[in-house]
Amino acid sequence: MLYFDIHVPESLDDALKVLEEGGGEVVPIAGGTGLIPRLYLRRTRPRLLVDISGFKDMRYVKRDGGYIRIGALTTISDLLESDVIGGPLEAFVHMGKMFGSWQIRNVATVGGNVATSSLIEDLVPVLEVLGARVKLIGRRGERVVAMEKLYDKDKRATSIRPGEMISEVFFEEKKREYWTAFDKMGRRSYLVMALVNVAIMLDMDPKSRHVYDVKVATNAIGGSTPGRARRSESELRGRRLNDGNVDRFLRAFEDELSPRDDFRASAEYRRSIAKVMAKRLLEYCERRISEGGK
Amino acid sequence: MSKHLVTLNVNGEDHVLYVDSNERLIDTLRHRIGLRSVKEGCGTGDCGSCTVLLDGRPVLSCLILTVQARDRRITTLEGLGKGDELHPLQEAFIEDHAVQCGYCTPAMILTAKALLDRNPEPSEEEIKEALGGVLCRCTGYYSIIRAVRSAVKKMHGVRRMENER
Ligand SMILES: Cc1cc2nc3c(=O)[nH]c(=O)nc-3n(C[C@H](O)[C@H](O)[C@H](O)COP(=O)(O)OP(=O)(O)OC[C@H]3O[C@@H](n4cnc5c(N)ncnc54)[C@H](O)[C@@H]3O)c2cc1C
Ligand code: FES
Ligand code: FES
Numbered sequence: 001m002l003y004f005d006i007h008v009p010e011s012l013d014d015a016l017k018v019l020e021e022g023g024g025e026v027v028p029i030a031g032g033t034g035l036i037p038r039l040y041l042r043r044t045r046p047r048l049l050v051d052i053s054g055f056k057d058m059r060y061v062k063r064d065g066g067y068i069r070i071g072a073l074t075t076i077s078d079l080l081e082s083d084v085i086g087g088p089l090e091a092f093v094h095m096g097k098m099f100g101s102w103q104i105r106n107v108a109t110v111g112g113n114v115a116t117s118s119l120i121e122d123l124v125p126v127l128e129v130l131g132a133r134v135k136l137i138g139r140r141g142e143r144v145v146a147m148e149k150l151y152d153k154d155k156r157a158t159s160i161r162p163g164e165m166i167s168e169v170f171f172e173e174k175k176r177e178y179w180t181a182f183d184k185m186g187r188r189s190y191l192v193m194a195l196v197n198v199a200i201m202l203d204m205d206p207k208s209r210h211v212y213d214v215k216v217a218t219n220a221i222g223g224s225t226p227g228r229a230r231r232s233e234s235e236l237r238g239r240r241l242n243d244g245n246v247d248r249f250l251r252a253f254e255d256e257l258s259p260r261d262d263f264r265a266s267a268e269y270r271r272s273i274a275k276v277m278a279k280r281l282l283e284y285c286e287r288r289i290s291e292g293g294k
Numbered sequence: 295m296s297k298h299l300v301t302l303n304v305n306g307e308d309h310v311l312y313v314d315s316n317e318r319l320i321d322t323l324r325h326r327i328g329l330r331s332v333k334e335g336c337g338t339g340d341c342g343s344c345t346v347l348l349d350g351r352p353v354l355s356c357l358i359l360t361v362q363a364r365d366r367r368i369t370t371l372e373g374l375g376k377g378d379e380l381h382p383l384q385e386a387f388i389e390d391h392a393v394q395c396g397y398c399t400p401a402m403i404l405t406a407k408a409l410l411d412r413n414p415e416p417s418e419e420e421i422k423e424a425l426g427g428v429l430c431r432c433t434g435y436y437s438i439i440r441a442v443r444s445a446v447k448k449m450h451g452v453r454r455m456e457n458e459r
Binding site: 002003004005006008029032033036037040049051053077100101102103104106107190191 | 295296298315316337338339340342345348351352353354357358359361362364405423424426427428
């Protein structure tokens with residue numbers, strides 16, 4: 001293991017001060033499930049870690065004035081156990097149950113997942129289809145960044161500046177009927193890194209089947225693929241959900257992806273399973289909306 | 295490297311120690327407190343053999359810095375029985391031959407205990423789901439699942455007796 005110091009802050013102010021003074025050499029540590037393996041493998045060499053895991057007031061999932069707010073230190077287990085995360089927000093449940101193992105879910109945090117940009121994070125596409133925004137805090141104040149603006153996927157970096165940390169992610173709660181779903185494909189069914197993950201949000205009138213909005217995002221697929229597949233979305237948004245339109249949506253989706261080819265899976269394989277996953281997720285959301293969420 | 299004074303409550307007893315910044319919880323538990331039931335397999339979060347309970351929840355002690363576990367309640371297998379009296383899960387693991395080399399056993403039993411504390415009558419699927427993060431290279435898992443199920447029966451017996459009293 002590398003040599004580094006860890007600072008146990010007395011207050012949030014103290015944490016932000018130490019983060020700012022250290023520039024890029026000082027990083028926060030929350031659950032450590034992302035950071036510690038990277039320290040062992042010497043992929044990262046910070047001089048100082050700031051232990052933010054003690055900030056209990058950044059651990060919440062709540063409804064607040066039309067928004068759902070999730071504190072950065074909320075764990076994946078907290079998400080699964082929360083009353084707020086049910087019904088149409090089912091994508092979080094799908095994602096949480098497939099996330100690492102129970103041991104990992106008990107410590108891995110939302111902030112840690114969002115702050116990582118290794119192109120495999122499972123929470124990221126779920127937040128992207130919900131149009132989530134990220135609140136960043138620093139000594140000089142706070143700013144809000146849309147999920148999609150947070151990542152520079154080619155460079156595997158985030159736009160979080162030295163001295164800043166995530167305090168929460170939040171998104172607007174929809175008023176119409178909608179549903180979300182997530183799926184992940186790996187080389188086995190448990191404790192696995194995604195070869196492809198896909199999240200979908202469908203906002204549709206259950207009677208006329210008019211699609212008010214649809215969002216689809218992938219993460220693990222790699223290449224320079226953006227999180228959202230916007231061109232594909234526009235094939236369905238504002239139209240009726242019928243076989244022809246779904247087909248056009250899926251063909252556009254397949255085209256829009258630029259999957260990577262690596263030792264885990266070929267680009268062709270990734271492309272074809274992503275399409276099948278998107279089809280099933282869309283059907284699932286449609287069914288849940290038609291059944292009135294039952 | 296800076297040292298930190300931390301208090302850990304391990305199996306009901308407070309330990310006050312100076313630890314290095316980069317000391318992992320598994321090393322503190324094994325080498326400083328002498329709790330050898332905590333096993334290291336991979337050291338990267340994949341095998342689960344280093345599982346301990348932190349405030350009652352299973353976590354991987356190879357991925358937690360001791361400083362981060364300050365002021366928390368930690369349970370290892372040594373904290374399960376009472377003196378010579380074994381926990382029903384320990385008895386069931388022996389009776390159902392759920393132990394071969396034994397390397398995964400402490401992690402299996404602790405994870406199963408955390409499951410039963412939350413869900414006293416889990417289905418087979420729920421048992422598999424909960425134990426999925428601990429690898430066993432010997433038993434093929436069936437005897438382990440059987441042992442957890444017989445522990446459930448034993449514990450229900452105990453609970454019923456307590457209620458009748
Ligand atoms: C065995 C194993 C299985 C895993 N399985 C999955 C999986 O199925 N899906 C998945 O998506 N991931 C998985 N991961 C990766 C990891 O668990 C997640 O990314 C997790 O959410 C990271 O959260 P953490 O709190 O542990 O982060 P940490 O390790 O504490 O931090 C990770 C990074 O984020 C930064 N950071 C943490 N919190 C903040 C904050 N509030 N503001 C700014 N920066 C911050 C840290 O500086 C660090 O760079 C797995 C990891 C392991 C070891
Ligand atoms: S040693 Fe901790 S998970 Fe393998
Ligand atoms: S009994 Fe040998 S690893 Fe499980």
